[in-house]
Amino acid sequence: GAGFVGVLLIVRPGFRELDWPLLLPVAGAILWGGYQILVRLCSRTDTPDTTLVWSAFVAFGATTLVGPWQWIWPDAKGWALLLAIALLGALAHYSLIKALDYAEAGAVQPYSYTLLVFVTILGVIVFGDIPDRWTLAGAAVIVASGLYTWHHERRADR
Template sequence: MTAIASPLNQPGKGILLYMSGIFCMATMDLLAKILSQEVHVTQTIWARYAGQTIIVTIWLLPTLKTVARTKYPGLQFVRSMSLLMGTSLFFLSLTYLGLAEATAIMDINPIFITLGAALFLGERFGPRRAFGVVAALVGALVIIRPGTEVFSPAAFLPLIAATGYATFILLTRKVGHDEDPRTSLLYAALLGAIVTSVIVPFFWTVPGPKEIALMLAIGALGALGQLFLIQAVRFAEASAIAPFSYVGLLIAAIWGALVFGEYPDLATWIGGAIIVASGLYIWHRERAAP
């Protein structure tokens, strides 16, 4: 008889789901860049969170009363605000930078997660991982190029956004030991939607059919991407799918070239390669560590 694969023993399915989630998020970033050229970026951020909240609430409706209960209201608030900060600054950076450039800098967030896990969660942080963190920071500086004529202060926006996203992931780890992942998904969307709903009236522009379509698509892709990423870890270990995060950089480069005619310069490719290599090196050390 053929053994039936257990949920955590289907890495192929997990990787496919994870890459589908990455594709959704990268495409969402593309649409956010397009929409932010038509309306204020605050409206774009609101669309992302409001859309995800509606879709997640409908999905969880039969169990919403149970899922909405959290053991960590304070941590969930800080966690959600960290994600909102990361999303807001990254979307804002897209109004100034190319997709691939912003994504490459944002991809430093796994390095910040490694550093934060050592500082705040007590995880191991040896000299090899320290080398990986320093190398990734060098890669980010290669892209940002402070002190040169091509330097743009906006390049620091995705760098700061990466710290927000890293904080979100670290707090997700913290509450994830005994918190339903659906609860974390709900609060990440809901609190962002509440905050942006308070702010967005001050920047509101009446959207036309094109803008409405983009807003709906951004909300749907954000929700779908999150659901794919959550489902992915049901079928494969996080360590098995982590390296595929960097596929998002390639997708961003392709979308940027096809839609905006943005072709990353040599420094962006070199810096991005250093960041990716550093992330993969740290991932390797994570797997090799006892």
């Protein structure tokens, strides 16, 4: 609940017209949570390598649905960047799969909040996007609610 309030602070639907693309991050968060749960379930029977390969097939299938209409052929530098993204993405997903093999998704999730920090820093460096105070406040609420839930669940487990 509180994390969604953080999302609303970032999106600020009362301050401008609510366009459907603003719902994409919410859909992404739901799908990401589902992905983590499925990976945890798969780790009971499959190896991390198998889970990674199946994840790649699903991602390939999903991007194939929209790719042909959005694809722009990259130059040599673009191909190098795509290769780097693919390798780093595979490493990140493999690391997540291994983490979910050892721990519940709820225990792993708080570490995902560091992504907000890194994405914000990269946004400033690469695109010159300076987050406004509402975005920073929303991000703080999201992180705080996640950390509170994590802390509360850890205390309940004891």
